[in-house]
Amino acid sequence: MTAAARIDDPIQHSNALTGLLIGAAAGAAIGLFVVFTGGLGAGVIAAAVVGAGAAGGAGLGELLGSLSGAGGSITGGIASGSPDTTVNSRRSARATDDIVACTGTPPLSLPAHDGKHIAQGSATVTINGLPASRVDDKIECGSKIQEGSPNVIIGGATVQTLEIDNEVPGYVHGIVFAVGFASAVVLAGPVVAVVGTLGSLGGGMLAQAAAAQLGLSEDGQKIAGFLGSLLGGGLSGRAGGRIGRIPSVARTEAALMRPLMSRSTSYSRYVASVAGERPMQLAAREAHASRLDPNSQAAAAARFQGTPDYPGRDPLRNTTFRRDELYYGGTDRDGNPTGFFISEAEYNRVIVRGGGTREDYFQGVQVQGSSNPKYITPDNPLGYRNQLSVFRVTRDFEGATGPTVANPRYGAGGIQQHFSNAWEGRLVEVGKVDLRPSPNPVLVPSTAAGRGRYELPGVGGISSAGTPAVTNPGNDVGSQRPGGRP
Numbered sequence: 014m015t016a017a018a019r020i021d022d023p024i025q026h027s028n029a030l031t032g033l034l035i036g037a038a039a040g041a042a043i044g045l046f047v048v049f050t051g052g053l054g055a056g057v058i059a060a061a062v063v064g065a066g067a068a069g070g071a072g073l074g075e076l077l078g079s080l081s082g083a084g085g086s087i088t089g090g091i092a093s094g095s096p097d098t099t100v101n102s103r104r105s106a107r108a109t110d111d112i113v114a115c116t117g118t119p120p121l122s123l124p125a126h127d128g129k130h131i132a133q134g135s136a137t138v139t140i141n142g143l144p145a146s147r148v149d150d151k152i153e154c155g156s157k158i159q160e161g162s163p164n165v166i167i168g169g170a171t172v173q174t175l176e177i178d179n180e181v182p183g184y185v186h187g188i189v190f191a192v193g194f195a196s197a198v199v200l201a202g203p204v205v206a207v208v209g210t211l212g213s214l215g216g217g218m219l220a221q222a223a224a225a226q227l228g229l230s231e232d233g234q235k236i237a238g239f240l241g242s243l244l245g246g247g248l249s250g251r252a253g254g255r256i257g258r259i260p261s262v263a264r265t266e267a268a269l270m271r272p273l274m275s276r277s278t279s280y281s282r283y284v285a286s287v288a289g290e291r292p293m294q295l296a297a298r299e300a301h302a303s304r305l306d307p308n309s310q311a312a313a314a315a316r317f318q319g320t321p322d323y324p325g326r327d328p329l330r331n332t333t334f335r336r337d338e339l340y341y342g343g344t345d346r347d348g349n350p351t352g353f354f355i356s357e358a359e360y361n362r363v364i365v366r367g368g369g370t371r372e373d374y375f376q377g378v379q380v381q382g383s384s385n386p387k388y389i390t391p392d393n394p395l396g397y398r399n400q401l402s403v404f405r406v407t408r409d410f411e412g413a414t415g416p417t418v419a420n421p422r423y424g425a426g427g428i429q430q431h432f433s434n435a436w437e438g439r440l441v442e443v444g445k446v447d448l449r450p451s452p453n454p455v456l457v458p459s460t461a462a463g464r465g466r467y468e469l470p471g472v473g474g475i476s477s478a479g480t481p482a483v484t485n486p487g488n489d490v491g492s493q494r495p496g497g498r499p
Contacts, residue, residue: 014168015147016161018131019103020094020111024152025085025159028078029180030118036074037189040066056279061199068193075181076239080232088122088156089115091131098140100165106158107143108134109174113152118180129153132177137169144172155180199273199280201250202293204266208253209246216245257292266292274300285328288418288426298419301328311413314432317352318419322381325419327430332414334406334433334440341401341446343380350404350440353378354431360401363428364448371397371448376424376457379417392450400447404440411435425457 044066048059077083092114094104108131117125133151134144148161150171155178179186197206220241224234256262270293274281284297302319305312311329318326334340342354355363355378363369363377375382375397382396383389389396412433417426 014166015149016163017100017165017167018091018106018146018148018150018158018161019100020091020106021103022106022161023087023090023159024113024115024156026088026115026118026154026156026180027080027085028083028119029075030078030123030185031120032074032076032078032083033071033181033185033189034074034120036070036072036077037067038070039074040068040070042066043070057199057273057277058280058283061196064192064196065200068189068196071189072239072242076235079180079235082232085157085159086119087159088117088119089113089127091158092127095140100162105140106131106146107140108132108146108150108172109143110141111146113154113156115152115154115156118155118182123182123185126154130175131158132175133171133173135167135169136172138167144174151177154178201253202257202266202291203269204257204262204292205250205253208256209250212249212252213242213246216249217242219245254291263292267296270296271300275303278304282328286416286418289421290325290419294419295325298326298328302326306331309413310411310433310435311415313434314413317432317434323420325421327415327417327419329413329415329430329432332412332431334410334412334431334436336406336408338406339443340404340406340431340440342404343398344402344442348442350402350436352432352434352436353380354404354433355428356431359429364446370451371399372451372454374401374428374448377417377426377428378430379420379423379426381423382456392454394454395456397454398448399450400445402442403444403446404436405443406439407441408439410439423456 041063044063047066048062090113091106091111093111094106095111096104098105111131112128113131114127115125115129116122130153131146131150132153134146136144138145145167146158147167148158150158151173152158153175194206194210197209201209217238218241221234221238223241224237229237257266274284274293274297281297281300284294285301287294302312302315305315309331311331314329315326318324339357340354341357341360343351345351363373367373369377371393372395375395380397383398384396388398393399410433412431412435414429414431417428417430420426
């Protein structure tokens with residue numbers, strides 16, 4: 014039982030809108046921090062990160078601000094009452110007929126809404142045939158009666174006679190939803206965004222309805238709805254990733270993302286540098302390859318890839334192999350370089366300092382193992398070679414460099430590779446190094462969409478080992494030279 018409501022008793026809006034605005038600002042600030050510390054720069058991807066932070070922060074802030082413990086603001090009072098029934102010499106308030114004077118939802122008074130009716134009252138006590146209203150009964154605008162009679166209480170369950178609006182205006186929710194959805198499309202692709210959004214909405218509604226059936230308080234129902242939304246969105250997002258691998262769906266998603274990838278160089282560069290084979294990544298790599306000078310080494314590398322054996326094109330950029338630099342790589346059956354190498358600095362990072370194995374190397378550069386029985390042994394079932402040749406550059410020549418991310422079926426990737434088909438007469442083999450076998454030589458493909466992001470020019474990042482990816486390596490002091498133990 015709660016105190017009876019009367020004319021001139023105050024009404025109160027919660028801090029839901031205030032919480033939403035503060036949460037959006039805090040979320041956007043976190044997004045900006047991620048952008049600047051992650052080296053994302055400006056552009057579509059940076060805007061999406063900030064937008065995702067703002068939308069997520071807005072949702073959490075609105076929830077916290079709407080809880081009873083967060084307080085609220087007096088925004089007006091009851092403006093009419095029963096013509097013939099009083100409590101403490103003041104007209105009694107009733108659901109349906111009586112109205113309030115309200116300045117609107119704080120802090121921006123959006124919108125001002127005088128003349129809203131009381132929407133709730135007692136299910137068992139009536140005044141003039143209408144439910145008697147009490148403290149905590151709601152108004153059409155979403156506010157509540159904040160204060161009532163000091164000595165008259167009215168019992169009974171709460172009955173609702175009119176529709177109650179959300180305290181936050183619908184267009185504000187629409188803006189938050191649009192920003193969040195657009196950010197999800199940019200960051201995860203349209204399929205994951207659509208399926209995840211539907212799952213989030215459905216999970217929130219189901220959880221809130223279940224909480225109501227269990228008799229939880231209004232606060233409990235709100236919290237349940239929020240948690241259900243998070244769970245539903247997360248599970249549905251994962252399902253969306255699987256749905257996106259259906260060939261017809263993948264083709265559609267790639268077609269939808271291709272115009273955006275073509276228009277935004279920084280965005281397509283970023284997405285292309287994320288490990289995986291999602292449709293949006295394939296579209297980004299196509300866009301990246303289409304912008305390459307067809308006579309460049311990066312374009313030559315792209316033509317070498319994009320085949321049935323290596324369908325993914327790594328996002329390479331042009332570089333220069335400098336005189337006296339060392340590069341490590343495999344050789345063909347005639348003993349010639351394959352054209353793909355890693356720098357001395359990258360070899361030291363992965364193999365020497367990182368303690369990498371034969372499997373770490375070949376899966377890090379996403380190279381398919383050999384079917385030649387010469388290389389397949391009980392401790393090398395994948396057919397990887399046990400040695401790398403070491404080459405010294407005798408004079409400068411052009412090449413390409415970039416992260417290995419586009420063929421996760423052959424390993425996690427993440428090693429910074431170099432490519433050139435102009436090596437003839439410019440490289441000399443100066444030794445070989447042995448690769449230590451892994452105690453558990455199995456193929457570990459990169460199955461997580463967006464497992465890690467690796468650096469491209471103008472886009473910062475970290476390698477899968479958690480150290481800065483090398484983009485312009487030189488000779489490291491104290492590096493492992495040929496003839497030493499790797």
